[in-house]
Amino acid sequence: MHSFRRSLEAEILKGRNSFAFWLAWIGTTCILLAFFLILWASPEKGMSAAGNPWKHLVDFYYAGTDFMLLPLFVIIIASLVTHLEHRGNMWKHLYVLGVSRWHLYTSKLVFIILLFACAHAYFITGMLLSGVVLGILQPSRGLLSHLPDMGQVFSLAFKTILSVLGLLAIQYWISMRFKSFIVPLGTGVIGFVMATILIESEPVVQWIPYAYPLLYTQVYRGQYAVAHWGILSEIELYSLLYFALFTVSGYWHTRQMDVR
């Protein structure tokens, strides 16, 4: 555990000021800004005549990000984090340090998840702050007279993270496997396009992990019927299964990786 903690600390240090780090913050800021401008320019959007106005605001933000932005965001972040090692042929150096490959593989994976989770926490904070600002600028929205439903926010955040884990593990594995930045990016874009095309094809799309960030919001809104196991829907469960499968195969590949 101590070795893993030090490996993770090294990953966090490497990630600081890296392109992936800045993309996570600047990208999220841009998304927040774009949504804020849409809502500010169109007061009818993200609003409903009845119920807590925060619920509609949160739905509006999540509906926009989950399908279009999350898969692409994960694809780029996973590629950038591993590219740091490929660029200077750092694997050779890391392997002669005698670090366990399991710790190397998992610490990097955990770092990507942490980076994604932190960016998402920043997204939630920004979303709530922009709700307050919109409440001040447009009192008719009624945002200041209600409190946000934090249960809804945390549930969505939790399910968002679960829904991207499958594609994150796939993208991470591909990024580890191929030195070129283009291969994981290209594969990710193909997966994303396929998910978009097949989104209406119910029996097929539920096997495509790139579609899960959209499917879970559809499940959340009751537009897509799936089985549930406790708090997990079939979609989140599949995402976790993909995550486990590709983490194991990714580690197996890393163990065999030739650094000549």
Next chain:
Amino acid sequence: MRNHTSQPKEEGKERAGYIVETHAVNFAYTTRQLPAVQQLSLQIPKGVTFGLLGQNGAGKSTVLKLITGLLPPDTGSVELFGQRLPAHHRQVCSRMGILIEEPPLYPHLSGWENLKISCLYRHLSFQRIEEVLAIVQMEEMALKKVSHYSTGMKQRLGVALALLPDPDLLILDEPTNGMDPQGIIDMRNLIQRLQQQTGKTTILSSHLLHEVELVCDYVGIIQQGRLLYQGSVSDLKQQYASHQEIFLDISDNLKAYQILLAHGFDMNQASPLVSFFVPHMSAITQAIDVLREAQLEIYQIGPKEASLEDLYLHLTEKAHAFIS
């Protein structure tokens, strides 16, 4: 080709005296390619600065990767500190510091942060960072981003990374690659300083023969993946004393040249001075005698010190002729 091996003076033939031992190692990158390393049996004694010499593509980096466990041999065995590789790779890692090819640096981080990453992986105290920065004399630049470093500074930081675990074995692959003359001198001074202050075993691969001659006491010469020689530089010179070149400063160069040639001496036609090769030292007296008989004034006579470059060329040309 004969593999000349001289034993280290203080260590003798004891296996424990060798930090690196390989036995008949063969390695090919792919089955379709010629082997990159053939029948490599290398012994590197403790405490020496060992220069691995060879042209580009001779197999130097491959040998270093085999020694460090980055490559598994196809046949034969590699032992480091008496432990077989790759089976005991993890155990020996903490005892070696390596700089292979490019220094492994993250350009968006400072020199200090790059060292900290290695410390985290190696479970070392961060205090060690200051110590290695002092050794490579980079304390002042440590907080600058690596992307702003010159090639020489990057290489020095690479050496600092290799020194972090205070290794028993330091492996530097072409540490002067891409450096300007001042950078090369700085690196040479650093290696010499390390040698004097710490007495670590250092393996240095290079194609800069002059640099190797200045810092290394032991060498291994490799060509097309085959080891042509390993041993001390002085032993190498001694072994090739039979090929000693003698130069002369004489009153009539042309006459001296003709006389010596007529007496069957092996004249060096490429030399601007009168010089000839002797098979054994008694031939020098013989040469003086014939020149004095011809009433020639001899102002100076002496052996031309064979440089490592001369010996290297001699060995590799001989090997090339043997192979062809």
